[in-house]
Amino acid sequence: MIIKLTRESVQSDFVKKVEEISGQNLLACYQCGKCSAGCPAVAEMDILPSQIIRLVQLGLEDKIxxxxxxxxxxxxxxxxxxxxxxxxxAKIMEAVRQIVLRKNKNYVEPSQLPQELLEELPPIAIISNFRKFTA
Ligand code: SF4
Ligand code: SF4
Incomplete structure (x- = not known):
């Protein structure tokens, strides 16, 4: 992945908004990777949780x-x-989701899920998607 860094991206409104919504100090993360090493969902993810916070620190909203x-x-x-x-x-993940959802871009559309899938999915999976609809 080629990353182009600029002062504008690192100090962008996106970075400030993630900090505001999550209440977290992004610069506190020093990329030790302990979060990714313990994440139970990491096998299904396409980048590590610690990489998400790194991309946020760098203000790379379009890549995330x-x-x-x-x-x-x-x-x-x-x-x-x-x-x-x-x-x-987890609060940073939620902040990034909220920012995407507020632009009316949904990754999952619960109302479009087939009935058979709704009957099979664990309730927590469905609930988590509705929770992500609260923008
Ligand atoms: S957020 Fe993850 S990578 Fe960053 S300091 Fe905490 S455990 Fe380490
Ligand atoms: S909150 Fe999310 S990123 Fe953190 S360990 Fe759990 S599933 Fe992984």
Whole structure:
């Protein structure tokens, strides 16, 4: 992945908005990877949870939106408990989801799910998608 960094991206409104919504200090993360190492959903993700926070730190909003990791985060808070810097990554994931949803871009449309799938899916999976509809 080629990344072009600019002062504008690192100090962008996107970075400020994630900090505002999540209440987290993004610069507290020093990329130790303990969050990713303990994440129970990491096998299904396309980039690591720690990479999400790195992309946010760098203000790379357009790149983040191409990944599904934030939509697979179950907000279990394992990462927050493991983080040596006290970063609550689940809140950062939620902030990024909210920013995408507020632009009317949905990754999952619950009303479009087939009836058979609705009958098979664990209730928590469906609930988490409705929770992500609260923008
Ligand atoms: S555990 Fe904390 S400091 Fe380490 S990479 Fe994850 S968020 Fe950053
Ligand atoms: S809150 Fe999300 S990113 Fe953190 S450990 Fe749980 S599933 Fe992984």
């Amino acid at each position: 939106k191409n990944f599904k990791t934030m939509w697979l985060c179950a907000a279990c808070n394992t990462c927050a408990v493991r983080c040596p810097r006290g970063v609550d990554l």
